[in-house]
Amino acid sequence: MARPLVAEINLAALRHNYQLALSQSATSSALAVVKANAYGHGAVKVAKTLADLAPAFAVASIEEANELVTAGITQPITLLEGFFDASELPTIFANSYQPLIHNHWQVTELIHYLAEHPQAKASLSLWLKVDTGMHRLGFSPEQTADIYTQLKDLAAIKEITLTSHFACADDLTSQATNQQLKLLTDLQKQLACPISIANSPATLGWPASQTGYLRPGIMLYGASPFAPGHLLGDQLQTVMTLKSQLISVRDLPAGEPVGYGARFVTQKPTRIGVVACGYGDGYPRQAIDGTPALVKGIKCQLAGRVSMDMLTLDLTNCPNAQVGDEVILWGENLSVNEVASYCDTISYTLLTCLLPRVKRQYINDVSEE
Ligand SMILES: Cc1ncc(COP(=O)(O)O)c(C=O)c1O
Structure with a gap:
């Protein structure tokens, strides 16, 4: 099986968002x-x-x-x-x-x-x-x-x-x-x-x-320039979902460090999940502990520094998580804006910095190819 990290790109959402832009144009030109x-x-x-x-x-x-x-x-x-x-x-x-x-x-x-x-x-x-x-x-x-x-x-x-x-x-x-x-x-x-x-x-x-x-x-x-609650911004549809899987899960007692520099130290017995995604893929290394990711749809928190090919999550909120479970780094149900806010940056950089080694997987493709 290939490395599970992919950027799933919903082309129907892209068209929806373009049409939303067009609908705002006095001269139908965008x-x-x-x-x-x-x-x-x-x-x-x-x-x-x-x-x-x-x-x-x-x-x-x-x-x-x-x-x-x-x-x-x-x-x-x-x-x-x-x-x-x-x-x-x-x-x-x-x-x-x-x-x-x-x-x-x-x-x-x-x-x-x-x-x-x-x-x-x-x-x-x-x-x-x-x-x-x-x-x-x-x-x-x-x-x-x-x-x-x-x-x-x-x-x-x-x-x-x-x-x-x-x-x-x-x-x-x-x-x-x-x-x-x-x-x-x-x-x-x-x-x-x-x-x-x-x-x-x-x-x-x-x-x-x-x-x-x-x-x-x-x-x-699909990234709104405005905070949630903006009438039109909220009508944008998510285009990219960056998703991967847990490739390792371990239980650590309290007081154990996780990852480079031992930035995160468990405060209680903690289940830690390792995700195949790192700064070598474009995920920002400046992400702080607590940066959200969805494991099986449940919000969990980054625990420890992002490595080149991996990152580590505190699985407390998803105790039954296992190797192979899906992890969403941003996208559907976890906006890229929210993730960016934990990384001292903006959605633009997260999206544009995604590196070529992350496979783009297109869905709802209406183009000829
Ligand atoms: C000259 C110019 N026009 C339009 C845009 C699109 O801006 P936005 O992504 O905020 O819609 C940019 C983005 O940097 C730009 O530099």
């Missing part, structure tokens, strides 16, 4: 963000599963876009960091990728490239990033109209979408989101062009921002 291997879920499978629903996809690099194209994806693909070097421009033009332009050096390189390649297809759609307050990428609102005009004047440029990214949309009390939105929509009125700003928290929680092309990422994968 790019599916599938960068970082679709947040660990497998970019090709995710894109194929959404291919009949999503008008476009967004990734972080040409390599990620090429992977989709090679697999037969024909939708437009936005490169969310644009190009990193002018040598990527021929591939961008050849595939009609939509690069995001966020810096003066990219404008210079693009103009230079087009001057040297006047035969370049007159069909490049690109995204122009405005720094509306996050101060990560983009031109200031004051610079944007000028850059927009320079780009629009190039014969090869077909369409320019103004875009920006929210810094605090997961905080429904923050003032920053409306300020960022106003800066972008003011520019849109001035330049009369399409826009895109809403990520998952905005799609679910900021109706005013549900304009232009939505860019949902994490919500597609």
Whole structure:
């Protein structure tokens, strides 16, 4: 039998979540963000599963876009960091990728490239990033109209979408989101062009921002950006369930250490279960004692440091657990958000850090393969 650790990925839930995003779009337009291997879920499978629903996809690099194209994806693909070097421009033009332009050096390189390649297809759609307050990428609102005009004047440029990214949309009390939105929509009125700003928290929680092309990422994968109790966040369905099995069970008397560094010491006679899953799979080593996992559906607690290939659970809540019993590390009935909260991190990192050696097992597959 193979190592029992698998990430079961429910593709029907993925489609449900995408449709929830789409239902929030005033213009029925939502790019599916599938960068970082679709947040660990497998970019090709995710894109194929959404291919009949999503008008476009967004990734972080040409390599990620090429992977989709090679697999037969024909939708437009936005490169969310644009190009990193002018040598990527021929591939961008050849595939009609939509690069995001966020810096003066990219404008210079693009103009230079087009001057040297006047035969370049007159069909490049690109995204122009405005720094509306996050101060990560983009031109200031004051610079944007000028850059927009320079780009629009190039014969090869077909369409320019103004875009920006929210810094605090997961905080429904923050003032920053409306300020960022106003800066972008003011520019849109001035330049009369399409826009895109809403990520998952905005799609679910900021109706005013549900304009232009939505860019949902994490919500597609079933992790709500909000605490339980949020109307739409609670409608998301779990996509990934990381599951394994107990490979050893032992009874220890009180006062015995468990695992590296003897971080956990039994306070009473305790049954300890060893699970085939560790940081070598992407399970976070910073998980503290008490981090939940489900054994036969019953919540048990991490006891001791996570090792490379294994972790140890206190089976007090599930005294009849045996070798071979199923353990859910996160997923159905144990949200990845809850696990992340014990690991000083967020769902995004748990999902994207799941390593290739964890087999992805797809269920409810509607794609052709
Ligand atoms: C530019 C951009 N747009 C959209 C997204 C999707 O964000 P989320 O996963 O919060 O929906 C990201 C994610 O990092 C991003 O960087």
